[in-house]
Amino acid sequence: MIYYFSGTGNSEWAAKELAVLTNDTAEFITKDTKAKYDEKLGIIFPIYAWGVPGPVEDFLKTLEIPEDTYFYAVATCGSNCGRVDDQIMKLTSRKLNAILSLSLPNNYIQGGDCDTPKKAIEKFKKAKPKLLDFANSINNKEVIKVVDRGPLPGLMTEVIHPSFIKYATSDKKFSVNDDCSSCGACVNNCPLDNITLKDGKPIWNGNCSQCTSCINRCPKNAIQYGASKPSRVRYYFKEEYVK
Numbered sequence: 001m002i003y004y005f006s007g008t009g010n011s012e013w014a015a016k017e018l019a020v021l022t023n024d025t026a027e028f029i030t031k032d033t034k035a036k037y038d039e040k041l042g043i044i045f046p047i048y049a050w051g052v053p054g055p056v057e058d059f060l061k062t063l064e065i066p067e068d069t070y071f072y073a074v075a076t077c078g079s080n081c082g083r084v085d086d087q088i089m090k091l092t093s094r095k096l097n098a099i100l101s102l103s104l105p106n107n108y109i110q111g112g113d114c115d116t117p118k119k120a121i122e123k124f125k126k127a128k129p130k131l132l133d134f135a136n137s138i139n140n141k142e143v144i145k146v147v148d149r150g151p152l153p154g155l156m157t158e159v160i161h162p163s164f165i166k167y168a169t170s171d172k173k174f175s176v177n178d179d180c181s182s183c184g185a186c187v188n189n190c191p192l193d194n195i196t197l198k199d200g201k202p203i204w205n206g207n208c209s210q211c212t213s214c215i216n217r218c219p220k221n222a223i224q225y226g227a228s229k230p231s232r233v234r235y236y237f238k239e240e241y242v243k
């Protein structure tokens with residue numbers, strides 16, 4: 001089985017591609033997901049501050065992976081992933097057989113512009129053969145580690161990541177402006193069901209992973225984060241980027 005989490009579709013794309021390439025099934029991680037174990041188990045997720053997203057951490061803690069299950073992970077990221085493999089091994093008390101970090105379009109709108117469509121196309125072009133190679137490794141049950149850790153990976157994953165989870169996952173910085181058309185897409189696009197409409201406008205209810213789905217997918221660019229402006233470049237996955 002492949003279990004995945006995704007805010008703007010990159011990890012979902014990787015999970016569904018790998019499912020086809022490895023003859024497996026991909027399932028979105030929710031708070032109710034109970035893992036089924038067979039000969040291989042894959043976890044696919046976006047990197048958040050050099051570690052796993054909160055909902056993925058919660059899921060990993062529930063796993064009791066049999067010794068003979070081939071266990072692998074794919075971390076999609078804008079550029080690098082720190083020591084996320086060590087974090088996963090700590091959370092599951094299990095050695096990973098294989099891990100890939102895959103650079104895909106950056107959706108971190110909280111910090112500035114996301115990647116443009118041109119950049120997105122370039123990144124998917126480079127990522128596709130890497131994912132194909134990794135799928136071959138999975139099919140051959142190879143022990144393999146293809147990771148771009150970036151600078152100071154221990155500090156990033158062991159110090160910065162826990163601070164991000166503790167102090168930077170509040171949804172209080174989201175706001176909505178008058179361009180909102182009350183379409184309700186943000187309600188449906190939140191993977192944690194954290195958004196409701198009040199008087200036709202979204203309100204955030206205190207359970208956020210910072211996945212950026214609501215802000216990046218709003219068709220009117222009406223959602224802002226902190227001091228962000230509607231002109232800040234948004235990103236979410238589109239099929240045209242992988243053609």
Ligand SMILES: Cc1cc2nc3c(=O)[nH]c(=O)nc-3n(C[C@H](O)[C@H](O)[C@H](O)COP(=O)(O)O)c2cc1C
Nearest residue numbers: 007008009010011046047049050077078079080107
């Ligand atoms: C809260 C947050 C933190 C992020 N932190 C990192 C990071 O530490 N390193 C990195 O290379 N990319 C980082 N990114 C970029 C995402 O990992 C990347 O765009 C990912 O492919 C998005 O996957 P998704 O489309 O499946 O949600 C971050 C994105 C978000 C929203």
Ligand code: SF4
Nearest residue numbers: 180181183184186218
């Ligand atoms: S997706 Fe955007 S336009 Fe639609 S209800 Fe949400 S904030 Fe308003």
Ligand code: SF4
Nearest residue numbers: 190208209211212214
């Ligand atoms: S509120 Fe927005 S950023 Fe937070 S989990 Fe939902 S969609 Fe993601």
